[in-house]
Amino acid sequence: MLTHEYSYAACLQPAESKPWTVDDCFAGRDFDFTKRFLPERIAGVEPIGCLDDDDRRMLNQIRGNSYCHLFAFVEEYIVPMVIDHARADVYGDETRLWSLLRFAGEELKHQEMMRRAVDQFQAGFGVECGLIPGREQVAGAVLATSPLTALLLTSMIEWFTQLHYTEHVKDGGELDELFRDLLRFHWIDESRHARMDSLLIDEVADGLSADEREQAIDQLLELGGAVDGLLGDQVELDIDALQAATGRRFTEAERDEIRTHQRRAYRWTFLVSGLEHPNFVRIVEQLTTNGADKIAATAHALAA
Numbered sequence: 001m002l003t004h005e006y007s008y009a010a011c012l013q014p015a016e017s018k019p020w021t022v023d024d025c026f027a028g029r030d031f032d033f034t035k036r037f038l039p040e041r042i043a044g045v046e047p048i049g050c051l052d053d054d055d056r057r058m059l060n061q062i063r064g065n066s067y068c069h070l071f072a073f074v075e076e077y078i079v080p081m082v083i084d085h086a087r088a089d090v091y092g093d094e095t096r097l098w099s100l101l102r103f104a105g106e107e108l109k110h111q112e113m114m115r116r117a118v119d120q121f122q123a124g125f126g127v128e129c130g131l132i133p134g135r136e137q138v139a140g141a142v143l144a145t146s147p148l149t150a151l152l153l154t155s156m157i158e159w160f161t162q163l164h165y166t167e168h169v170k171d172g173g174e175l176d177e178l179f180r181d182l183l184r185f186h187w188i189d190e191s192r193h194a195r196m197d198s199l200l201i202d203e204v205a206d207g208l209s210a211d212e213r214e215q216a217i218d219q220l221l222e223l224g225g226a227v228d229g230l231l232g233d234q235v236e237l238d239i240d241a242l243q244a245a246t247g248r249r250f251t252e253a254e255r256d257e258i259r260t261h262q263r264r265a266y267r268w269t270f271l272v273s274g275l276e277h278p279n280f281v282r283i284v285e286q287l288t289t290n291g292a293d294k295i296a297a298t299a300h301a302l303a304a
């Protein structure tokens, strides 16, 4: 159904020949809190007029911490989802089975990496930064949708993860080195995961009617709405953390200004950059008749 040249064998080979560990990524390093962690395209702190340069750097770092948390958060459901797909043909193609078991194992490793980053951040930043709770409930909500919906969400996440690194972090020499490496190591695995998502989407979509494929897009956009609500909650926690870190007391107008810019930045990072990713759009175009228009309209509304 999808046109590509991906194969489980081609995804498995680099996973086996060049595996990496969480220790490889950290290499005994700590964050440098004099630097920014995220590129401006993701952090969106520059246009906030009520903040000075130090405040903007701190908000950027708070956003770096929540970026790690949210990845550990949204990837929670991927492990059981991939294991279920592996189990579905447990006596079949061994290359497929190995590839999917590696995929699940790598997502567990990413969660360990992101949680360690959050712990190390909290120890060094000096102020407790609130992070939204409820990752198991969110995982349950994603897994309660159709298998195609959950796979489409995964595909979207895995394409935007790569875009964040290759387009915005790879050449960001001014950013903290350890933080850049977190995204680089993540990208190494996600570049293979995104291809395996397409292979799984092919397997699942093959047995579905056109209506069922359209419904999967509707469900995906509903999940997107729920994610957007969670991002809004995280923005409020970030503003509280910034207040504690700077010792400032923001007026309602200042809080509003920060909120407006940060809502837009979070939406681009976790929703729009995926919904508009050309590879993801192409998948949706091939699966459905109306899906591409729906995701484009949603991305447009979120970017406003």
Ligand SMILES: [Fe+2]
Pocket: 075, 106, 107, 110, 186, 190
């Ligand atoms: Fe991951």
Ligand SMILES: [Fe+2]
Pocket: 107, 158, 189, 190, 193
């Ligand atoms: Fe992944």
